[in-house]
Amino acid sequence: MDLRLAGIVIICGNYGCGKTEIAINLAIDQKRKGSQVAVADLDLVNPYFRTREARKILAAFDVDLVLPPKQYLRADLPILDSRVAGMIRRPSGLRILDVGGEDVGATVLSSLADSFQGQAVEMLQVINPFRPHTDSVEGCLAVREKIQRASRLKVTGLVGNPNLINETGPEHILEGYRFMEAVAEASGLPLVFITVPSGLAGRMDLTGINCPVLPITRQLVPPWEKAGPI
Amino acid sequence: MGKVLMKGNEAIAEAAIRAGCLNYFAYPITPQSEVAEYLSRRMPEVGGVFLQGESEVAVSYMIFGAAAAGARVFTTSSSPGISLMSEGVSYIIGAQCPAVFVNIMRGGPGLGGILPSQADYNQATRGIGHGDGHLLVLAPASVQEAVEMVMQAFPLAEKYRNPVMVLGDGLIGQMMEPVEFPDHLKTEPSDKDDWATTGMDTRKSDKRNLVRSLFLDPVQLNENNLALKRKYEQMKKEEVRFEQYNTDSDYKVLIVSYGTMSRVCKTAIDMLGEQGFAVGLVRPLTVFPFPEEAVNKAAAKKGCEAVLSVEMSMGQMVDDIERSVRGSCPVHWYGKCGGEVPTPEEVIEAVKQLM
Structure with a gap:
């Protein structure tokens, strides 16, 4: 199943669910498939491990990255660049918005409400069932509720990101997939794709997985590790 | 779980x-x-x-x-x-x-x-x-x-x-x-x-507890400080804790590093090993009390020519290391403290300057 996305895709979810890794990997994946891709780093909440850390790799793939002005790159200030609204209003191409964690992070979206008018907006909730607060179906629904209230937008689809970083095994992917099916059923939302670490994707049997798979090569790694070749 | x-x-x-x-x-x-x-x-x-x-x-x-x-x-x-x-x-x-x-x-x-x-x-x-x-x-x-x-x-x-x-x-x-x-x-x-002020209702004895840091009597204050x-x-x-890495074989340089910085050092040590350079590491798990004896012994090991403190501060740990090494070899420092964590490559460069 081929993963193809277009229009405005908002990546949201609770803290540390993997939004930024997904935004980076998704952007490169879609660019490789011939789409025009732009990414906006809207994480105004947390100063660590943001999309901006991956600006070199995104530039290498000619993905357009909208960031706050350089002098504020390392600040934890709520800076929303006016170019984000401009990017949203672009007539074509895939436009990925990587927002901060939970309702606090999603609040920024409500201030962009005008720009979204008349546009097709997909809002994808990323879920890692091995994270606190999203290890139960009820927990996932509660996070969705909070994000919807803060952003004044509706979640339109789910993304499964089951992983324990370097300790992820095939069993985690399969368990995570089953969990995501349960969340999809309870919420009535489609499971748009799930992620699999690229090192695992070639080695495991994915036949039981009935949704597109996005291979993930971690780009936001601690300083003693090297980001994988993407 | x-x-x-x-x-x-x-x-x-x-x-x-x-x-x-x-x-x-x-x-x-x-x-x-x-x-x-x-x-x-x-x-x-x-x-x-x-x-x-x-x-x-x-x-x-x-x-x-x-x-x-x-x-x-x-x-x-x-x-x-x-x-x-x-x-x-x-x-x-x-x-x-x-x-x-x-x-x-x-x-x-x-x-x-x-x-x-x-x-x-x-x-x-x-x-x-x-x-x-x-x-x-x-x-x-x-x-x-x-x-x-x-x-x-x-x-x-x-x-x-x-x-x-x-x-x-x-x-x-x-x-x-x-x-x-x-x-x-x-x-x-x-x-x-x-000692705690838990209330007299549950107290087994009649003794009243007083929690204080004020001792106007100089003898009492001195006694408190002696305690x-x-x-x-x-x-x-009883509480000194540390970890050693790559210290079983001989090494020319010993790194002392703690916290996440030590993980960068371990990657650097592995990379140096692949290049044929042997480097050991002592990682304090307690920084007070400092693992003086472990650092002393690791630095005094035959063949060790220099100790390198790698820290995200401007050499604050060097005093503790020098006190532990007691002159058996020189203690150097490498680090950054602006927020960028030194990379394994930068640590390797600093180690090679001592070889």
């Missing part, structure tokens, strides 16, 4: 709850605010208390109050916030109460920055506040180790009736790793009746 993927700050918060600590007072500051955020949800679930103080100074006295009443209590902050707490910490040391402080260090001095740093080494290991005091200081290098150290910190604080600090850098708070939680701590401090000194001597005997 299987492993979960947690941010260091979340894991620290959960670890405190599992250690039976139901009292958390704090004031938010980057990069440790997720502890407060997590506990604002979690404390009500377990019947605990999270109260946000009006400042870190206030928080330090909330800690003092709860500790004096014999409750397990902790706080978390980051560098400038810990400076504000230093007054209360000194009072708690003087009054000999147990409490746990977590410092997720950011760059300094002043407001500094919000990225990782280890520039509070001197502050943490030299007692933080005024007077002849120390904290027992544990320095984790992974999220799992942060969990274990937070859970160990409470019984240690109670054993010594002295504050214990868990000293991590911004990365420890912000990075995510799979973690497993040890069983809940079931032990409660057993000697509370001897503190004895505790620190006991810590030096």
Whole structure:
């Protein structure tokens, strides 16, 4: 199943669910498939491990990255660049918005409400069932509720990101997939794709997985590790 | 329970709850605010208390109050916030109460920055506040180790009736790793009746307890300081912890590094090994008490020509290393403290300059 996305895709979810890794990997994946891709780093909440850390790799793939002005790159200030609204209003191409964690992070979206008018907006909730607060179906629904209230937008689809970083095994992917099916059923939302670490994707049997798979090569790694070749 | 993927700050918060600590007072500051955020949800679930103080100074006295009443209590902050707490910490040391402080260090001095740093080494290991005091200081290098150290910190604080600090850098708070939680701590401090102000209703004896750091009688104050000194001597005997890496074979250079910085050093040591250069590492897990004997022996090993302190501060650990090495070989420093964590390549370059 081929993963193809277009229009405005908002990546949201609770803290540390993997939004930024997904935004980076998704952007490169879609660019490789011939789409025009732009990414906006809207994480105004947390100063660590943001999309901006991956600006070199995104530039290498000619993905357009909208960031706050350089002098504020390392600040934890709520800076929303006016170019984000401009990017949203672009007539074509895939436009990925990587927002901060939970309702606090999603609040920024409500201030962009005008720009979204008349546009097709997909809002994808990323879920890692091995994270606190999203290890139960009820927990996932509660996070969705909070994000919807803060952003004044509706979640339109789910993304499964089951992983324990370097300790992820095939069993985690399969368990995570089953969990995501349960969340999809309870919420009535489609499971748009799930992620699999690229090192695992070639080695495991994915036949039981009935949704597109996005291979993930971690780009936001601690300083003693090297980001994988993407 | 299987492993979960947690941010260091979340894991620290959960670890405190599992250690039976139901009292958390704090004031938010980057990069440790997720502890407060997590506990604002979690404390009500377990019947605990999270109260946000009006400042870190206030928080330090909330800690003092709860500790004096014999409750397990902790706080978390980051560098400038810990400076504000230093007054209360000194009072708690003087009054000999147990409490746990977590410092997720950011760059300094002043407001500094919000990225990782280890520039509070001197502050943490030299007692933080005024007077002849120390904290027992544990320095984790992974999220799992942060969990274990937070859970160990409470019984240690109670054993010594002295504050214990868990000293991590911004990365420890912000990075995510799979973690497993040890069983809940079931032990409660057993000697509370001897010193805590728990109230006369439940007291077994008629003795009234007074918690204080004020001793106007010079003989009493001197005795209190001697009692503190004895505790620190006991810590030096019983609590020193360290890890050695690549020290079994011969090496020309010995690195001393702690916290997440030591993980960069391990990667550098592995890469140097592939290039045919042997380098050893001693990683202090306690920075007070400092693993003097381990560093001394590792530096005195035949063939070792230089010791390199690698830290995200401007050489603050060098004093402790020199005191341990006692002149057997020269002690050098490499580090950065603006918020960028030195890369393995930069550490390799610094090591090669000594070869």
